Amino acid sequence: MAHELTEHIEAPDDFAPTADVVPPRGSRTAVVLDYSRRNPDLVIGLVMVLALILVGIVGPLFVDVRTAQPTRALPGQPPSARYPLGTDEQGRNLLAVMVVGLPLTIKVGFLAGFVGVGIGTILGLTAGFVGGAVDTVISMIVDIILTVPGLLILITIAASIKSFISVEVLALVVASLAWPRPTRTIRSQVLTLRERGYIQVARRSGMSTPEIILKELLPNLMPYLAATFVTAVSATILASIGLEVLGLGPQNDPTIGMTIYWAILFNALLRGMWWWWLPPIVAIVMMFVGLFLISSGLDEFANPRRRRIV
Amino acid sequence: MRLDYIVRRVIQFVIVLWGAATLNFVLPRLSPGNPVRERLLNAMATGGVQQAGVEEMVRAYNEQFGLDKPLPVQYLLYLQHAFVLDFGYSIASYPAKVLNMIMAALPWTISLLLCSTLISFTVGTLLGALIAWPHSPRFLRHLVVPMMALSAIPFYLLGLVLVYLLAILIHMFPVSGGYTIGTIPGPTLSFFVDAVYHSILPALSIVLSAIGFWAIGMRGMMVTTEGEDYVVYAEAKGIPKQGIFLHYSLRNAILPQLTSLALSLGTIVSGAVVVEIVFAYPGVGSLLFQAISALDYFVIYGVVFMTVLAIAIATILLDLTYPLVDPRISYRSA
Numbered sequence: 001m002a003h004e005l006t007e008h009i010e011a012p013d014d015f016a017p018t019a020d021v022v023p024p025r026g027s028r029t030a031v032v033l034d035y036s037r038r039n040p041d042l043v044i045g046l047v048m049v050l051a052l053i054l055v056g057i058v059g060p061l062f063v064d065v066r067t068a069q070p071t072r073a074l075p076g077q078p079p080s081a082r083y084p085l086g087t088d089e090q091g092r093n094l095l096a097v098m099v100v101g102l103p104l105t106i107k108v109g110f111l112a113g114f115v116g117v118g119i120g121t122i123l124g125l126t127a128g129f130v131g132g133a134v135d136t137v138i139s140m141i142v143d144i145i146l147t148v149p150g151l152l153i154l155i156t157i158a159a160s161i162k163s164f165i166s167v168e169v170l171a172l173v174v175a176s177l178a179w180p181r182p183t184r185t186i187r188s189q190v191l192t193l194r195e196r197g198y199i200q201v202a203r204r205s206g207m208s209t210p211e212i213i214l215k216e217l218l219p220n221l222m223p224y225l226a227a228t229f230v231t232a233v234s235a236t237i238l239a240s241i242g243l244e245v246l247g248l249g250p251q252n253d254p255t256i257g258m259t260i261y262w263a264i265l266f267n268a269l270l271r272g273m274w275w276w277w278l279p280p281i282v283a284i285v286m287m288f289v290g291l292f293l294i295s296s297g298l299d300e301f302a303n304p305r306r307r308r309i310v
Numbered sequence: 311m312r313l314d315y316i317v318r319r320v321i322q323f324v325i326v327l328w329g330a331a332t333l334n335f336v337l338p339r340l341s342p343g344n345p346v347r348e349r350l351l352n353a354m355a356t357g358g359v360q361q362a363g364v365e366e367m368v369r370a371y372n373e374q375f376g377l378d379k380p381l382p383v384q385y386l387l388y389l390q391h392a393f394v395l396d397f398g399y400s401i402a403s404y405p406a407k408v409l410n411m412i413m414a415a416l417p418w419t420i421s422l423l424l425c426s427t428l429i430s431f432t433v434g435t436l437l438g439a440l441i442a443w444p445h446s447p448r449f450l451r452h453l454v455v456p457m458m459a460l461s462a463i464p465f466y467l468l469g470l471v472l473v474y475l476l477a478i479l480i481h482m483f484p485v486s487g488g489y490t491i492g493t494i495p496g497p498t499l500s501f502f503v504d505a506v507y508h509s510i511l512p513a514l515s516i517v518l519s520a521i522g523f524w525a526i527g528m529r530g531m532m533v534t535t536e537g538e539d540y541v542v543y544a545e546a547k548g549i550p551k552q553g554i555f556l557h558y559s560l561r562n563a564i565l566p567q568l569t570s571l572a573l574s575l576g577t578i579v580s581g582a583v584v585v586e587i588v589f590a591y592p593g594v595g596s597l598l599f600q601a602i603s604a605l606d607y608f609v610i611y612g613v614v615f616m617t618v619l620a621i622a623i624a625t626i627l628l629d630l631t632y633p634l635v636d637p638r639i640s641y642r643s644a
Contacts, residue, residue: 140322143322144322144325144326144329146573146576147326147572147573147575147576147621147622147625148326148329148330148576148618148621148622149575149576149577149579149580149617149618149621150576150577150580151577151580151581151583151584152579152580152583152613152614152617152618153330153333153614153618155598155602155610155614156333156334156337156610156611156614157333157337159602159605159607159610160337160338160340160607162602162605234462238464241464242464242466242580242581242584245466245584245587246584246587246598246599246602247599247602247603248602260467260470264470264587264588269470269473269474269478269485270478270485272478274474277470281467281470281471284464284467285459285462285463285467288462288463288464289458289459289462289463291462292458292461292462293458296458
């Protein structure tokens with residue numbers, strides 16, 4: 001089975017040389033600073049993502065967000081002093097669209113990622129800790145779902161409720177397939193943690209299973225959960241934009257994906273209206289690269305054994 | 311290879327298909343006011359010219375799925391039809407059967423995906439291996455960052471940028487479509503050349519962004535083989551470094567790549583579906599896009615089911631070829 005293979009293969013990681021891994025003593029800020037110095041990826045990624053989040057917070061101070069709706073601006077204008085990012089064919093001020101749309105897209109990603117990782121944590125903990133038939137069933141379901149083209153299943157779901165799709169519903173639709181990967185990651189992590197000394201001690205000393213999970217296992221899982229969450233958000237944003245580009249997003253909200261959908265629908269490419277589709281693409285690429293850098297920067301934090309080799 | 315593994319794998323295959331069919335059956339019935347029925351009634355009300363056709367379709371739908379019968383009977387009927395790939399008629403273009411529409415679009419998608427995945431997998435894996443290899447030229451190291459950036463960008467966004475740069479600013483490639491409008495698709499050389507010419511841009515957007523993904527994965531695996539005993543031993547024996555690279559490091563690092571190829575097929579197809587929309591490529595993705603705009607539910611469900619089927623077949627074939635690549639694997643039941 002596929003996941004047995006990967007587990008077998010991941011084993012060589014154990015042999016990775018453990019270089020200078022002694023964490024520096026000192027204040028918490030010193031530790032954080034030292035970690036960031038060793039992992040500049042994390043800082044660059046965080047700056048990129050925070051910059052995108054800031055657009056949604058600071059933006060409304062400079063732009064009238066009501067102009068993000070159709071017919072509030074002159075249609076089809078190239079960038080000018082009045083409309084720094086131009087306007088689209090339906091009369092949306094594209095700067096306002098970015099200011100309103102970015103937080104909505106981020107919201108979908110975080111909401112769906114949160115639900116996905118939440119379900120994944122519960123299932124992964126159960127599978128890894130309880131084991132036996134429960135583990136077999138959960139692992140099999142995860143294996144099966146992982147091989148299915150997720151976006152297409154989401155398309156079926158979203159198409160069946162097309163007229164009810166709002167930002168929140170879109171997030172839930174995406175979340176419905178966002179849990180298998182976290183489940184798998186957390187399960188394999190629980191499997192290695194389960195045999196550690198402190199868990200054994202807790203078990204011998206008569207702690208109940210829920211108590212062990214809550215007090216011993218979860219705190220030690222936190223780094224992995226953080227890393228898993230970042231990856232999950234990246235995946236859910238990707239899926240939500242995929243749905244939106246297909247026209248299955250919230251029709252009345254100017255999210256980033258919907259903006260690309262309208263741009264494709266109104267042939268912005270052929271008509272040379274680059275200001276319509278370029279800013280959303282730049283924002284999305286920044287988002288994905290930023291999240292990718294964060295997760296690769298968190299790698300050392302989440303897998304202390306996997307210190308930088310190169 | 312053990313029989314029980316194959317049996318288990320086949321059972322998994324059946325479950326996937328059963329799940330996809332069931333989802334298609336359950337969803338419209340769960341959502342408020344059964345959208346399929348509503349869409350049919352709507353089509354009847356606004357039908358006009360196609361009035362007769364739509365009424366016939368409603369009758370066929372009722373007959374086929376036995377809407378007057380109890381739910382379990384409907385479900386069995388549905389599964390029976392899904393089993394023989396009968397998805398009924400298209401709502402938007404009535405006399406056309408869904409299966410025929412999919413069959414017309416499928417060759418385009420399959421050839422586009424097959425070529426671009428093979429190219430990106432081979433080139434990306436080799437590139438990743440070379441990046442990690444201590445003896446390769448220095449400049450390759452600098453490729454890590456652009457590779458990471460490329461792997462983080464969805465296919466279709468790269469596609470949009472490529473269309474603008476290579477088709478609109480410089481008229482190097484056609485903007486969209488699968489062949490020049492006006493030509494008649496047929497098995498002639500000129501049509502083939504035309505089709506390949508049209509597929510270069512969509513393929514390029516898949517290849518470029520997928521290369522990054524494979525290169526990053528391969529680099530990670532190659533790094534772990536570096537200090538392995540068998541590599542040290544091979545060096546001590548005096549095997550030339552190219553030989554060690556090909557037969558020791560690469561050979562051992564490539565299996566996880568195959569595993570992840572099997573696992574990523576679904577993601578690759580999902581991405582390619584959206585690429586087709588950007589390029590108005592006449593494949594399954596564009597068919598799906600039109601179906602979604604027209605709320606042509608039978609086409610949507612048909613496309614999704616057929617794609618799930620195609621990927622399930624591809625995955626099972628890939629899984630069964632592992633032992634050929636790595637003799638250590640013999641699929642014992644653990």
